[in-house]
Amino acid sequence: MHSDTRAPLPLKLAAAGGLFFLLAPIALIFVYAFTTEEKSFQWPPPGFTLKWLGVTLNRPDVWEALFLSLRVAAISTVIALALGTLTAAAVARSRFFGRETISLLVILPIALPGIITGISLRSAFSLLEIPFSTWTIVLGHATFCIVIVYNNAVARFRRTSGALIDAAMDLGADGVQTFTLVILPNIATALLAGGMLAFALSFDEVIVTTFTAGQQTTLPIWMLEELVRPRQRPVTNVVAMAVVLVTVLPILAAYYLTRDGEHTAGAEK
Amino acid sequence: MDEVDLAIRDGEFFTMLGPSGSGKTTCLRLIAGFEQPTAGHIEIFGERADGVPPYLRNVNTVFQSYALFPHMNVLDNVAFGLRVKGVSRVERLKAAEEALAMVELAGYGSRRAGELSGGQRQRVALARALINKPRVLLLDEPLGALDLKLREQMQEELRKLQRALGLTFVFVTHDQEEALSMADRVAVFAEGRIQQVGSAEDIYRRPASRFVADFVGSSNVIPADFAGVGAAGQWASLRPEDITLDPAGREAVVTGRYFHGRVVKLALDVGGQALTALVAPRDDLPDAGRATRIAWDPARVHLMERGS
Numbered sequence: 001m002h003s004d005t006r007a008p009l010p011l012k013l014a015a016a017g018g019l020f021f022l023l024a025p026i027a028l029i030f031v032y033a034f035t036t037e038e039k040s041f042q043w044p045p046p047g048f049t050l051k052w053l054g055v056t057l058n059r060p061d062v063w064e065a066l067f068l069s070l071r072v073a074a075i076s077t078v079i080a081l082a083l084g085t086l087t088a089a090a091v092a093r094s095r096f097f098g099r100e101t102i103s104l105l106v107i108l109p110i111a112l113p114g115i116i117t118g119i120s121l122r123s124a125f126s127l128l129e130i131p132f133s134t135w136t137i138v139l140g141h142a143t144f145c146i147v148i149v150y151n152n153a154v155a156r157f158r159r160t161s162g163a164l165i166d167a168a169m170d171l172g173a174d175g176v177q178t179f180t181l182v183i184l185p186n187i188a189t190a191l192l193a194g195g196m197l198a199f200a201l202s203f204d205e206v207i208v209t210t211f212t213a214g215q216q217t218t219l220p221i222w223m224l225e226e227l228v229r230p231r232q233r234p235v236t237n238v239v240a241m242a243v244v245l246v247t248v249l250p251i252l253a254a255y256y257l258t259r260d261g262e263h264t265a266g267a268e269k
Numbered sequence: 270m271d272e273v274d275l276a277i278r279d280g281e282f283f284t285m286l287g288p289s290g291s292g293k294t295t296c297l298r299l300i301a302g303f304e305q306p307t308a309g310h311i312e313i314f315g316e317r318a319d320g321v322p323p324y325l326r327n328v329n330t331v332f333q334s335y336a337l338f339p340h341m342n343v344l345d346n347v348a349f350g351l352r353v354k355g356v357s358r359v360e361r362l363k364a365a366e367e368a369l370a371m372v373e374l375a376g377y378g379s380r381r382a383g384e385l386s387g388g389q390r391q392r393v394a395l396a397r398a399l400i401n402k403p404r405v406l407l408l409d410e411p412l413g414a415l416d417l418k419l420r421e422q423m424q425e426e427l428r429k430l431q432r433a434l435g436l437t438f439v440f441v442t443h444d445q446e447e448a449l450s451m452a453d454r455v456a457v458f459a460e461g462r463i464q465q466v467g468s469a470e471d472i473y474r475r476p477a478s479r480f481v482a483d484f485v486g487s488s489n490v491i492p493a494d495f496a497g498v499g500a501a502g503q504w505a506s507l508r509p510e511d512i513t514l515d516p517a518g519r520e521a522v523v524t525g526r527y528f529h530g531r532v533v534k535l536a537l538d539v540g541g542q543a544l545t546a547l548v549a550p551r552d553d554l555p556d557a558g559r560a561t562r563i564a565w566d567p568a569r570v571h572l573m574e575r576g577s
Contacts, residue, residue, distance in 0.1 A: 174322075
């Protein structure tokens, strides 16, 4: 939707200013990835070089952190897809005692400050004497990844007519066939979008990870540590640049995928 | 839903008629297997069907909302029933083409459901349900979303199809005219119970209760002694079209006159009893507020078994 009248100049300036304020720091990170000065951030940069890309590639700690982050994000997303979809199906498709409560409880982890989730998970782990590992990080991330998938899936389930499931069963499809041939194709884009968002969120999560990680460092945690003790500082910027790309692309893709799903049919009259 | 005792005959066009919330759709969903009875049982061709899931019943449904699969084209929609049975792709698409031709939609196979008109979607839903060769076809207000012209055309086609295939059709509707014109037999539902089962003419001419008389063709439900057919305390049904203007008849005051095209509806007051009459349009019909005289043939008055 757009109007024909043109925006007045002051409004344009204000909008440009707002965007500049939001995006300039990110651009700075990109610029400093190529600076020749390695101890401190100096403006303007004394010179530009590509050597930090090479340095970054040869640092094993970067790779370790990256792979841990990818692994955690992938596993959390898979768990979230399974549990989030099932919860959404139950909440959207059937009525049972406590349904509203469950839908609130599922959303709670994302409404709660991450620090609360982190502290409570940490105390739970130590109470149960669970040693910190990749899996404790995964558990922490899954709490909010489920919410993302759930929200996407529940909205799609509500827009998908229940009569489609009736129709499939009526035509002879058993439960598995109904799921794979009718339900899944209708919710697939929502799951893909939810999964991508969940992956992106998990990938740059810091707070919950701090409490559940033990000795391991995920990529965001590694970056935080690098900032505290300066050594080859632009390496952090190179990694930051990579993180921006890795997170922005799925989010953009998710945006385009859900936009097309607006007219999910089946309830046409 | 309350106790419902119903036997539908093989090969008949059976209509379940009732206002929304009367239990007719629930009854249909019980036959289809989407819902299970809490008590009692269902038999389909002599076999116990309660507890049998919908996909194991030899019964197919045409849904009110059509419920075409939005992610498939028309041909795949129609072929779905054969696909889940494991029929090969070539074979099932051929059968689907034939089914589409039967509902006069040959050549529409590659379209999406969203690109079709309401009437066309209706036909696709019909073809999709019939491809499984069910012995019973359930239709849940299938014509409700169509405009009048199209609805009348589809009514005729459904009737023809049912006769040609020799199938049992169970048709749910809240439209009494539709029910009367299509069905071999009609069951009138209200408040989760069956009020009456019978042929269309039976239901119309001899309504068993005030509800049936009023719901089917909005009859005048009047005290029997007033109608001149029975004792006080009994109720009688007098069809509005059976009341005639007659100079030798009873005195009545016209309280309203409504032109409906083919007929004129007169609201009448006969000594405190409100009556509705349907008469042929004429130039000399009395205006609202005027007195007139009316009569009816006592043989056309039906004395009802139940007052409620």
